[in-house]
Amino acid sequence: MVELVSGDGDNIKIGQRVMVADGQRGTICYVGLVPPNEGTWIGIDWDDPSRGKHDGVYKGVRYFTSRHPTSGSFVRKEKIDVGRSCVEAIKLRYGDNVVADDLEDTLLQVKKALNAPFLEMVGFDAVNKKLSCFETLEIVWLHDYAVSSVGGDPNELKELCPNIREMDLSKNLLSDWFEVAGITKQLNSLTILNLSENILRAPADNEVNEINKLDAFMSLKYIVLSSMNYSWSDILQCAQLWPNILHIQVPFNIIKSLDSPNKSVLQNLRSLDLESNNIQDWEEVNKLGTLPLLETINLINTGISKIRIPDAGLFKSLKHLLLSQNNISSWLDISELDKLKLEEFRFRDNPVLIGCTKATSRQLIIARISSLKFLNGQEITREERRGSEYDYIKKHGQQWYDSKTNDELYTAFIKEHPRYMNLIKKYGEAESSEYTQVSTKLKSSLIRVELFGEPTGQIITKSLPRSMLVQRLAGLVQKLFNISSVVPELSVLSRKNPDLKICMNNHLKTLDFYSVEDGDRLIIKW
Incomplete structure (x- = not known):
């Protein structure tokens, strides 16, 4: 029978994040004796399952339980690195003058890694050309610097860098929110924080209360928690620490289901990035509809296949929706979005678009959603x-x-x-x-239209090919009306619907694109 044992050690603790010389990272799960071997051993649960040898059981004795059957192993204390303090990392990173051009190249790589095409990493592009002293630092980038704690005297970080507004602590050795709070409580101006790729255990209720006594996140407005193995319940638990949060990015986590936040959290939230979480069911998304100020949701690559929105006043503030790279296969799902007041919609790489040209799919989306002002980043003109x-x-x-x-x-x-x-x-x-359906073979390629020179009232009747580019039409008009020195403005006025006047402002489109028919009037202004 497997026996559960535990051990003690000094300078290191259970739950601490560590790394070894080859860059592999893991979490300490045991410190103590491992008979018949002599001395103190450190039981590690490695992030990479292939790095270990077992699941915490050695010679029939369970010393700890790893997350994967092969992610556990024992190493000597001398072989592990427990990381460095935030203060040490800043001194190492910014001890010499830093040329911003080099830093900006690295920041661009981080942005790409976050894969947030719509919700940009606010601010990380406003680096001063030279950082000559720690007091001037407003944007601090410590990605992959083995930061494990705040370090130093109680106020050393605050005295060293009093003006930090944005901090990237992604891919470090932080193991719990107390360590993060130890850093942020000294940064009174911190508004943007990136903790992606840290294995941070979500705080328990009693820990939330203890951390909140520190007032460590009062100024925080924007947080990034990418690739942290968080569920939505973990996010809601952490959100109790961020009373004034406006923007949350949690892409590439393990969020499958959602719950409506209670009125004590996220009531000021403006944007939420859920990209590449396996949500699948829009009914889960509807649970976010009670957030009163939520304007933007990123649902790219979340497995959504159907959209159904109850007529219950959900998403009252939603303006921006990203739904590219999903499994939506029916135009009826697009029509459901007309129940919202969307202003911007991003929708690419979904099955419903297969077989449609880019122009046709754009027209169909515009016709089905009445409030849109931008589609896939392009403005929709009147x-x-x-x-x-x-x-x-x-x-x-x-x-x-x-x-x-x-x-x-x-x-x-x-x-x-x-x-x-x-x-x-x-x-x-x-x-x-x-x-009426007419055979394309019998359909005439020519249309007879009136060319009306608005300034003079002159009318010229011409037969034109449907495939004529507006650019060529403009050249023809210049000759017919003797206005070669002026680029005319062209519009089409439908004979069958006199109230429908369409500006032909794209010179690389055809007359057929603008639905010009026999008997229509083309209005020329110069």
Whole structure:
């Protein structure tokens, strides 16, 4: 039968993070004798499971329990490095003058490693050209510097660097939030903190109370906790330490389910980055809808396949949503987002887009979400929205016509196209000639239009190819109206819908792109 034993040692403690000469890191799980071997041994649970030999059992005796069957081993105390203090690391990193150009290159690598395409690491690009003394340091980067504690006298860090606003402590040897609090309580101006790739145990309730007595995180607004094996319950437990937090990045963790935060935490949260967590179910995302000030959610690569938003006033402040690299396969899921008041939407690499050109998918998204102002980083102009919405009416005009006399078809149509009735009220129904299916072979490649010179009232009727670029049309207009010294502004006014006027401001698009039809009027201004 396996026997559980424990041991003691000085200068090191259970739970402490350590590293060895080859860079491997682990957590101390045992300190003491390991018979029949002589002397004190350190039991390590290695971050890399292949680094160990067992799970904490040696010759039938359990000394500790590792996270993986092969991540545990014993080493001598002399072979481990318990790291350095934050004060020592700063002196080592910034003891000499630092040229900011070299530092900026390294910071760019860190940003890429965080993989946060929308929620930028605020501030880490505002480094002074030279840092000649510790008192001037406002941005401190200690990525992979083996920091394990604050170190020094009680106020040494505060006296050394009183003006730190942003600190990167990612990939170090910090093991608990008391150690982090020991650092941050001396930094009264700290607003941005990166603790990614540290194995930090989430604090228990009694530890939360003890840490909060230190007022260590009062100024913190932005925290990054990437790749830390945290669940959402761990995040909520830690969030009790950050009373004024506005932005949280927790990508690449083990978050699968979410819970609505109680009213004591995250009530001021503006943005949340959950990228590359295995959430999958949108019902979990809905649990965040009670956060009153949440404006931005990053759900890139989270396995979302369906979107269903209850009409219950959720996400009242949400403006920015990132849903690229997911499994969404139905346009109805996109229509669900019209229940929100989104201003920006990022949506690439989802199955629903397969088979659609970039231009077509953009039009469909714009038509289905009424409040969008930016899509995939590009502004949606008023003319683009009108064109997209009117094309949407025409695209589904035959289905709409067929459904008007059949209740079953009507119900199914409105379910699939929930905005269609509003679009008809806005623009009117499409005429049958606009949606009747016509063989592309019989469809004429020429359209007859009126060219109307607005300043003079002159009208010229021309037959033009649908494939003509606006750029070539502008050149033709210059010759016809004798305005070669001026670049004209072109717009199309639909004959069938006189209220629909679309600015043709992209000279590399075709007339067909702007849905120019026979009998339409092209307005020329100069």
